[in-house]
Amino acid sequence: MALTPIAGIGSIGGSAATAGSKAPSGFGDAIARGIENVSNLQSAADGALSTFAAGGNVQIHEVMAATSKATLGMQVMVEIRNRALEAYQQIMNIQV
């Protein structure tokens, strides 16, 4: 008789997992997407810089804006990492 509620919990977890695989949700997915965006900003800055250095058709202010966007993205990422780590440490320091 005790096995019935356990099976019910299992099915709820399974549906949540399938929903999660279709539409990204949760902190881990958000972090992964954020890191991908930061990476894209950095490769855009890198591309603009090498095009400019090679004398390509890119203007100096575009290079500078791309690098400042990459810097800002990195700052946000580091800041979120610090906050997440802080939260984790606070939980780990809970006295039981």
Add this chain to the structure above:
Amino acid sequence: MSGGPFSAIDIALTGMGFAKYWTETVSHNIANINTVSTFDNPFRARLIVARPIDPSSLTGGGVAVTQIAEQQGDPAPLYQPDSPLANADGYVAAPVVDLAGQMSDLILSSRMYQANISVHKSAREALESATTLGRS
């Protein structure tokens, strides 16, 4: 282009690009201040015409060049009988460039570039401050 964390930076970039293009056309016009020509095809100053990008959206999207106009008016005749471009009376057409106006445009375009750099700096500083929000 509007929306997104960097929209203010992107809009300021369109202004910088426009100002740079403007400076380039002014440079071209001033460089040709002594370019004489025949009367049927005198050198005319290039004047760029601005257009707002996406003006119906919530914030707008910046500025772009929509067309290049030529300065109108009749070219002044210059007596240069030895020039291969001279007409039967020995005259060539002076370029149709308003030098004083071009110098004013040069100041304006340079200030426009600087103003957009200020916008970029301000937007960047605001975003940097936002990353410190709630920091213990």
